[in-house]
Amino acid sequence: MSCSVLFPLAAALAAVVPVAALAAKPAAPLANHGVALPPLPNPPGDIPDSQVFVLYYSPLGFSLKVPEGWARRAGGESVRFTSAYDGLSVTVAAAATPTVASVRSGQAAALAQTPMAVRVSAIQAVTLPGGDAVHIVFASNSEPNPVTGKAVRQENEQFLFWRQGRLATVTLWAPYGADNADQWRLISRSFRW
Numbered sequence: 001m002s003c004s005v006l007f008p009l010a011a012a013l014a015a016v017v018p019v020a021a022l023a024a025k026p027a028a029p030l031a032n033h034g035v036a037l038p039p040l041p042n043p044p045g046d047i048p049d050s051q052v053f054v055l056y057y058s059p060l061g062f063s064l065k066v067p068e069g070w071a072r073r074a075g076g077e078s079v080r081f082t083s084a085y086d087g088l089s090v091t092v093a094a095a096a097t098p099t100v101a102s103v104r105s106g107q108a109a110a111l112a113q114t115p116m117a118v119r120v121s122a123i124q125a126v127t128l129p130g131g132d133a134v135h136i137v138f139a140s141n142s143e144p145n146p147v148t149g150k151a152v153r154q155e156n157e158q159f160l161f162w163r164q165g166r167l168a169t170v171t172l173w174a175p176y177g178a179d180n181a182d183q184w185r186l187i188s189r190s191f192r193w
Helices: 008-013 019-023 100-105 107-112 181-190
Strands: 053-057 063-067 071-075 078-083 086-094 119-128 131-141 153-163 166-175
Touching (some): 053 181, 063 181, 100 107, 107 119, 107 131, 153 181, 166 181
Antiparallel strands (some): 071 078, 078 086, 086 166, 119 131, 131 153, 153 166
């Protein structure tokens, strides 16, 4: 089964297109396609401060800490961990070294073209214990819940780690307004090739 079938939003967020090929295209405006849902007044999805994290070793050649007890689904070059409206995914693909400029004209522009009402608020180079990365911060609508059909406004962060021709895209998401800054920092800082 293809990655886009298992993880449609993750596939859209971590397009498997070489960064160098995207950098040659003119930068598309970071438009807002679709209608942004209003944030929930009391958003669910805070990862508790008492949450236990375990180290996940992927056969794709990376490791990172993930919340204990979250559902895991792996397929192809991706793995996804979810709990209610919270989640994280990692997609690995062959790619050129990302830069802020190539990400702005490539991945961020592609995100803005999705029907999820994406609004990119920051793209910056960062140095983390696992290496240099490009960090993207954006808001989007979630995929509809398969049971209820309900979608919510989400906060998202992506970290693009590159090594030896391979790009790992770590994506974190939660309902807009959920307080997960410390937990997301722990997860992103735990990534290692």
